[in-house]
Amino acid sequence: MPVTAMAADPAYKVLVFSKTAGFRHDAIPAGITALRELGTANNFTVDATEDAAAFTTANLAGYRAVVFLMTTGDVLNAAQQTAMESYMAAGGGYVGVHAAADTEYDWPYYGGLVGAYFSSHPAIQQVTVRVEDAVHPSTAHLPRAWVRTDELYNYRTNPRSTAHVLATLDESTYSGGTMGADHPIAWCKPYQGGRTWYTGLGHTAASYTEPNFRAHLLGGVRYAAGVVAADCGTVTQPPATGTVEAESFTSQFGVQVVDKAPAHGGRAVGYIDNGDWLGFSSVASAGATGFSARVASAGAGGTIEVRAGSATGTLLGSVPVTPTGGWETFQTVTTTLAGTGTGPLFLKFTGGAGSLFDIDDFTVTRGSTPPTPTPTPTPTPTPPTGAVLLSSGRPVTASSTENAGFPPSAVVDGNAGTRWSSAFADPQWISVDLGSTKSVTRVRLQWEAAYGRAYRIETSTNNTTWTAASSTTASDGGTDDITIPATNARYVRVYGTQRATAYGYSLWELEVYGS
Template sequence: MIRKALPFLAAALLAALALAPAADASVAPADPSYKVLVFSKTDTFRHDAIPTAVQTIKDLGAANGFTVDVTEDDTVFTRAGLSAYRTVVFALTTGDVLNDAEQTAFEGYIRGGGGYVGLHAAADTEYSWPFYGELVGAYFKSHPAQQQAAVRVEDPVHPSTAHLPASWSRFDEWYAYRSNPRTSAHVLASLDETSYSPGSGAMGDHPITWCKNHQGGRSWYTGMGHTKESYSDPAYRKMLLGGIRYTAGAVNADCTPSGGGTGTVQAESFQTTQGGRTVTKAGADNGQTLGYLDPGDWVSYANLPVGGSTTFKARVVSGGAGGTIQIRTGSPTGPVLGSVAVPNTGGWATFKDVSTTLAGVPSGRADVYLTFTGTGSSLLDVDDFAFNTPAPGPVLGLAGKCLDVSGAATTNGTQVQLFTCSGGYAQQWTRTPAGELRALGKCLDVSGGGTADGTKVDLWDCNASAAQQWTPTPAGELRNPQSGKCLDVAGAGSADGTKVLLWTCWGGSNQRWGLPV
């Protein structure tokens, strides 16, 4: 009799499941309880979506087990006031919203492992506070009219974007930024600029949502969320929930920078060590440093994205004689990329930043070793460190015009030309130690590796070939070592759209270029 009842029970169970309500897309698995602060103070423009955004976060909290406090009172930004919260949401803030003391308290909160979520106009906030600019990832520059656009989802596994389709069409106000965050942040989603009219805000490579680890804390930002309707979109709500959960430490995710630089590496997060160990120390990021370092000690860090880096910076502390940090790759006796001296910083509680230039940096990723030299014992502690890429800038040519990627396109073979300087990302170039000039994530390239006069110069995937090496000369030329020829403006023309090409060097003004510092 029991055997006969099983089919009926199974059918009944299936029927019950079919009638059960679908799971709310903006409800996550239960997390340990924590508190979130939503801060929505404005000093300039005030978005009418702020009340909707605030209510949405309160609703997400109620459905997902975290408590939400809401304020526009900046006096909560004290060490004690912030200590209750796992993350702070800057909900469409604008202008200068914190005074100096409050900024210092928030910096300490982030360095102590706190979280930051920035919504839309959070990038239009605190322009004169460098720490904030680094935390959010980029400052607002401009926006066109609100319109439909296609969002490209670049990370299909991050908790804030795992639920999204590869191409997500939505209506919003699409911000352009003063710099590209890709070198210091992990880009989660970007805009397809062919899907809408960006106007003067065209960036070519156009990140719109990203995350990063910053000086011990976690940061997540999206440029989306201008409209009230955004906050009723289940996909947007789930994306926002993922950003909150990530910055609160409820879930982990890879926020390694998408291109260039390593972001900030916590020194105590080493893979292997000979001699050094983790030290609990007040004032340190995450409350810990790498310490007890004696001459001959070393530590390793696996698979860091060092390619394109030109400088190394570390946050250190020493109450003794100090010592020297050597940066190596491959092994503790591998090639030295650079060395930086660490002095007595004024005591074991006084931190200082030190830096050095690098040479011989391998492309892509590498295992990094820090080795230590000096006299005595317990030379220094290292709190964190970073490999940094040079800042992009314009390459100035004939008639004061700029080296420009036609149409800000990133297709291999796109013509490079001369054009009136606009500050757009199609005119932002970065020099690398390998002699490359990079824009929009690709390299200035001699088409087909040609050497004949008139060979096209275009944009192409970076491949470390001789066709992508450019050597500046004292005369202001850019020579391609493979051919011995120069980057040349065709026919010495200065009209917008004049092509650049390869030509025999002859000293003319159409072969002179001013490079970014």
């Protein structure tokens, strides 16, 4: 499966190194074959070896890039390490693939080279990869939400503070992630005179036959070899808004993870008593200006305290949780935060005796537009009892579509990995036909990263005359769960008037509820 040749690239050589001193991946031969095929199609020659004797200053000088292909353990001696350091200082390029992060733990230079060391991984499963850099040659070809199956690494540290993050894992789309809302999986950076590029993907042999992954790998090789320019010197910032599954905590006291069908992902954190807490080592408190949480309570309720650094650290803000009407009835509570925290985010729970509430997920907002605090003591409105999903599988039309890969029908297919995306202009709309007139009471929007800042929810009985049921000019993306007065309508549409990004309007799901 060759990738189209880059005619402008000069001929060059790449060293592929796959020595293992620990676990050995059975995909290594497939990786070598893929790199050889990419080289044949793109004007570079691959020399593959597991012999560390190749790491001499003289030999490395003949290569534009060195690929550590699923290496593990201590693979170089002191002299060979020095040769690699000299190679990079002379302008060389490093490519790390998957288990390259499970390599040379006692060589500090290598820790900086690869960017982050491996910590753990769950079982192989499907995931949505969120592409942050749509320009870099290793990610420009990818969909902004790239759905694929792989072994998904957690890392000991988050590389974002020292590297340019290209793509992240969406932990809400799989189980076993431990890094929270900001989980980098591919990154690049200038390093000690050279260039480094790493991807945590590529565990399976099947990966190396996938056109998207092969092009991802090719872009990394071309960048590291210095034959294509790319901005890897800009340290990227975490998303302004990020939703974190509560059960992805990295430390806790007193709580349990519980199965709960109405929760996003089917699980939530429960058995929360006074004094219990959750810690999230990969969720920074710095710059946090807003907080919202999806909660349920049939108990007395209580308070969520948002703290920085530890469960007894600086209090950034708090939000009361009142009874929601049942342990299966989730509502969203919101508050503003001080924005002055340092260190990881902690949630501490306070209240009376017994179980206080369950928490499904929470969203941290950074920047100048925090969410409007939940009124106290008025609880978040609850959709009327008996409301059912009306929009599933119904006909959908839209003002435009970015391309055939993002059809309007994706918003009602129940698949969190498919989406509609509009043209890159304002205004845009998307409308669902419920088939007959219904009593509509709630609309739930699941935005992709390209969300609508300002939009209206409109209803119609004839698809001609529209009435605004709700509007906002300050959406922060993620999930917008909107309760409206009971309205008779056959058609419900989202009418966007201001995009939050340079891209179009992009929705994973548009759910209409009522009776």
